[in-house]
Amino acid sequence: MSLGSVAPDLAPPTPVGAEPPVAIADAGHGRRSHAALLRYIARRLIIACLLVVGLTLVTFSLTNLVPGDPVAAALGQRAADDPAIVARFRAEYGLDQSLPQQYLSYLNRLLHGDLGTSWQTHHPVAEDLARAIPATMEIALCAIVASALIGLTFGVWSAYKRGRATDQVLRLVSLIGISVPTFWMAILCFSTFYYRLGIFPGSGRLSPGLAAPPHRTGLFTLDALLAGDFRTFVDAASHLAMPVMVLTLYTVGLLTRFSRSSILEVLETDYVRAAKAKGLSGWTVFRKYVLRAAAIPILTIIGLAFGSLLSGTVLVESIFSWPGLGTYAYQSASKLDLLGVMGVGLFVGLVYLTINLVVDLMYGLIDPRVRVGR
């Protein structure tokens, strides 16, 4: 379950908000090519900035459309009966201003890197996010690396063995991967591998009583390694294993299906057939012709899958008591903590914008057709 899930259909993926790849330059004109590339990047960056402003407006409006008074949700029943306390609360969080004023002051604070203070945790939202994001990032990074490796291997293998038993088995595996709800898989894994078999440890990022490694990246496994603390590393990695496994299963299914179909498409093309006829080795054909051409849609889907993993895996985090972004988003929403919700919304939006931007830019680098020009 995720906040922004990737639809597992097999239509050619189009990145959200992406422009069609542009002809960056003419062949043989290095300087002009360079300038065009810079212009292209600049245009994409400007568009991204405008989208960010739009994003703040959308998150702000949607959050404030929610019926219900944050005062009633944030204050205790007795406190909410005291006009002085209510007035102080409204003033402290700027709720005594009109909505446009609130939005402008939100934007103003945002420009100074201030996302406001959460009335759920009494902490600056930016600090809360800085604490929650690495927890989710750790799962998401591991899951995306594992799924990219396994998913691509499966996809390629399946495409080359098209129609044979291997292909059928791999397709079944990937179908199971994308069909089984992740939260159900999480419960199943938790109760089997932790509760019944005791192979993996239970909830949280570390065993109780074990101090978090000195903060460098916020990724406990990496921080523990950097600190040379192998015991904490083992503990953190073993806590990480199950949530990563569960999320990997879903993403592997998705990537297997996508890479299989992309590669099949390329395998059918004339230039691949020509390359084979020319007597090139199978590995060279695969490396230089097939994989390169199939890379763009695969890259796009990896990017989107990573965004979906990062943008919050609410139920999986809840089952593993993982103090990440999904947990924070859920808690903020249920407590009507508007600034917390906006902070998460903004971050998730930024993740997708960045991924799309990066994928767009990489098109130009990967695809010779794009590089050489129309």
Place this chain on the structure above:
Amino acid sequence: MFGIRRPLRLAAGAVLLAATLALGACAQPPTPSDSPGPDGSQIVLDVAFDLKTVDPGREYEPTGQIVVKALYDTLLTFADNDSTKVIPDLATYEASADLTEFTFTLVQGRVFSDGSPVTADDVVFSLERLQGLKGNPSFLLDGVAVTKVDDQTVKLTTEAPNPALPSILATPSAGILNAAVVKAHGGTTDETDTAEEYLNANSAGSGPYTLRSLDVASQAVLDKNPQYNGSQRPTYDTVILRNVDSATQKMNVERGESQVALSLSGDQVASLSSSVKLTSASSATVIFLLVNANPAVSTLTSNPQFVQAVKSAIDYDALVELAGAGAAQATSLIPTQFLGTLPASQALTFDLEKATADAAAAGATGQTVTLSFPNDADPTGLPLANVAQRLQTQLAAAGITVELAPAPFATEIDAYRTGTEQIGLWYWNPDYMDPANYLAFGPGQTVGLRAGWPTEANPAIADLVTQGYTTGDLAQRKALFEAWGLAMNAESPFVPLLQPASNVVSQPSVTNVYYNPTWIINVAGLGRA
């Protein structure tokens, strides 16, 4: 240019990372027995967190109360197994005959965690800060003036007689802080105070534990306070409270990864393994129905005969069964742990015939009334949605057609507070251990007004409310609150339904497990077999 080599290198790096992680994952994880858990001096408690801060002047959430209770001693307190009678903690007290002056004499020799003595100045600062922060618990000391008499004596003066004050001073929010330390970190006695950040990372109290670390989203770690010289004898060197979903809590405590689970529902404890111990008691949370007496909200629900019909149409025993082991019928709005509660024999009873007759007489001829409730609220593990569905069926049997209107707590609370619900299903947790808490349900009082029930609607009960706020004599108070409870059962627009169970599941090695209505569990009181 950009060939395949770079991606290959990247992939190789990724493989290495994944392999390292896999290696770590496959290595034998530390089993519970490796950690100093059950056999050592560490205890792990799993709780579904409701926690914003552990600054005594600001916290007012159940999990915050557990932590603050362990960090900060109060002037007075309650014994673990008796929450009806206040006992001295940091001070002894005497009250004036008219219950407007309370003089507290500090117990000699008590010290804060930094070794400095607890003085009258600390008490004055802490209580004035609680009032001045204008936070959630500030209302506790409304209308109370705090003055220092000498280094060992503090006098609290109230505007009106306040027999509940000793109980109020036993709530964790009234914990006494080390004034010098708090002031050094931005502490003041008004809204300019900035000490919360410090108090969420360090503690400055005289309680049996000190705060090692706090993450409001995941865990609180407490260490035994070596300077503590109060009357408790904390057993465990380290106490860890973790934020864990209730389904996971059950597995953790059964596997021994945690020693105590605090958020299990009646359903969950029904299937517990025999390896753990269940301490089940009815909680002090009262689930009740509000039947709006304001004709402008509904002409039907405001008919007193309709209220009578609702009261008789409910099969209370069936509701208790629904709520699971440990739950009990709320005999009046005052729960069983409090002075002035009613015996079971005087509770409301189920009488379908009377209900049907009353409903018909009130003019309930199939028109629909709305029953609103917060559908994400599950006081002590019992989802209100389950109760609402059962009520709908029971009321239908008496000819009362009810439409359920669930909404998230954060949204629905607005309608509840503004008194626009026709029928509301809500719950009330006590703010402090005194029956005066419940006078808020009286006519013209906070909750009474939410049911459209002004003072003039029932002057007799309104008079009992006034007396309840001012009578100090224990025996008189008991009789008075019982009379109030009976009158409310008979005439008020409120229907007390249930006290759901409070379940504490623990490893057999953990002893002295008691549920407390205010601070849930006293971690310093937990022992080891």
